[in-house]
Amino acid sequence: MKKKTLKKEIKQLRExxxxxxxxxxxxxxxxxxxxxxxxxxxxxxxxEDQYRQEAYAKVEEWVSERFKAxxxxxQEHYEQLLEAEKKVLKRYERKISGYSSESRxxxxxxxxxxxxxxxxxxxxxxxxxxxKNIGFYAGVAAPGASLKEVSxxxxxxxxxxxxxxxxxxxxx
Numbered sequence: 001m002k003k004k005t006l007k008k009e010i011k012q013l014r015e016x017x018x019x020x021x022x023x024x025x026x027x028x029x030x031x032x033x034x035x036x037x038x039x040x041x042x043x044x045x046x047x048e049d050q051y052r053q054e055a056y057a058k059v060e061e062w063v064s065e066r067f068k069a070x071x072x073x074x075q076e077h078y079e080q081l082l083e084a085e086k087k088v089l090k091r092y093e094r095k096i097s098g099y100s101s102e103s104r105x106x107x108x109x110x111x112x113x114x115x116x117x118x119x120x121x122x123x124x125x126x127x128x129x130x131x132k133n134i135g136f137y138a139g140v141a142a143p144g145a146s147l148k149e150v151s152x153x154x155x156x157x158x159x160x161x162x163x164x165x166x167x168x169x170x171x172x
Contacts, residue, residue: 003078003081003082003085006074006077006078006081007078009074010071010074010075010078013067013070013071013074014071016067017064017067017068017071020060020063020064020067021060021064024056024060128147131147131150132144132145132146132147132150134150135149135150135153135154138153138154138157139157140153140154140156140157141153
């Protein structure tokens with residue numbers, strides 16, 4: 001059963017017990033209207049009235065005990081469900097704390113990787129600058145030329161060297 005339904009049932013049972021108590025009190029407190037009777041009949045009526053009151057008291061006691069027993073059963077069941085829910089909640093709290101610590105670890109890893117990326121980008125820029133300077137000093141590109149122009153210049157220069165090393169027949 002769900003918590004809400006259990007709470008509702010407990011409230012209903014409590015109200016029923018209160019209502020039963022009020023009904024019993026009203027029945028016993030209201031005087032019975034009796035007609036004037038003779039003494040013999042009066043004694044019998046008094047005895048019957050006492051017997052009824054005792055019977056009502058026993059029934060009232062039995063009903064209240066029965067409702068209290070049912071109420072206790074429902075409360076025990078509710079407490080068991082509550083304990084089970086607490087255990088599940090603790091399990092989820094542990095999982096969440098594990099995920100948060102893992103998340104912190106991953107954030108640190110990401111920061112480290114970002115730093116490495118920045119360092120690699122700086123190295124890449126320096127390497128490109130060095131290659132451009134090498135192209136300028138090798139005489140294959142103008143100062144400030146792009147890497148594309150530098151690579152084309154090196155290709156031209158290597159082709160020229162290759163052509164000079166070939167015998168005359170293989171040249172164009």
